[in-house]
Amino acid sequence: MFTSITKLVAAAGLAALLGGCATSGNPKDPVEGFNRAMFAFNEGLDKAVVKPVAQGYDYVAPQPIKTGITNFFGNIADVFIAVNNLLQGKLPEAASDAGRFAVNTTVGILGFIDVASDMGLEKHEEDFGQTFGRWGVGPGPYVVIPLFGPRDARDAVGLVIDWEVDPVVNYPHVATRNTLLTVRFESGRASLLPADKVIEEAALDKYSYIRDGYLQRRRNLVYDGNPPREKEDD
């Protein structure tokens, strides 16, 4: 499954490069034609499989279980959030993330209970894409990747690294690994269910609404929530 996903992503990246001639005039989205096709593919997949499964999970699982599962995967992620904070030179944050992992893995029973947040150790959100951004790498063109959805070029490279070092992806027992990947994916999807309806209501064109929201969000994250304001109506 892992290699087939890698191939799929590589093929998508290649197609994105080749599709570079199909321009739309938006400098942030030079391969819009390709991206719209991928977006439609992902939407179809979501509607047919991903969303129904997430809805089932959301309906069946009691809130404490859902919270526990979110916390469990969040705890594993904290290790790499610590690494990325370290790479960005944010030492206090990195120390806090490492502290979170230590506390939650032990007192929080393998991460199922987020004790650290109650102790005041705030959860951060970092990844390799943000680290590159912090180092001054620009976002590059927007690209929609099969299954994974919206990325900018910087985050697409970040995603490959995130994926390479991901302990869930690298878990040796294949059946367990696939189960974990599926649960993590669907639990993440389930948490977005309330947003679905609001986006349907808000968007004139869902593709560009999600694209522009993604680009704004990533910019905000790279600046840790305080980006310089882009308000001028140039």
Add this chain to the structure above:
Amino acid sequence: MKWLLGFVAGLILAAGANAQEIAPDALVKNVTEEVLDIVRKDRDIQNGNTKRAIELVENKVLPYFNFAHMAQLAVARNWRQATPAQQKTLTDEFRLLLVRTYSKALTEYKNQSVDYKPFKMQAADTDVKVRTEIKQPGGKPIQLDYYLEKQDKGWKVYDIEVAGVSLIINYRESFASEVNQGGIDGLIKSLQAKNRSGEASVAKKS
């Protein structure tokens, strides 16, 4: 004459105090808590009755929003090529769209609470950002920030950011491409079509 000067100064001060009787952070907090209080008690809204939520938003929230400024921010550089009549239509249609979106979000409310971040401003400030955070059981808190500007009738919200995503700026690219394809009237038509389809879905559910 000195007493007269003092009198006038006193009047100006009193008028100033009146105009800004409610500070922007207090305004955001009051409106938010009032609305959430109603949503917490209203089974209809919790069960997805968008019509009820729209009534609530129109009565409690709309008076504090500056929709003309919001429309201008979203239409951006094309705003100037719109006639005053077109600007008014754009503002009205955009208001409908935002009200419906905001109301929809309210029907998704589940036990969240709002944290108000410390707020500081200078007496002379006319453009401020009030930071809040939505806390939800079992989820990461979501940053929710309001941009307010001072007007004659008090502070008005002109932009909202969810997790760093401006709900207004997010329309810029799609509005610009609508204008590129069909001019200002093309954009108005798309907004009207969107609002009519939204109305149909609201009517169906209530």
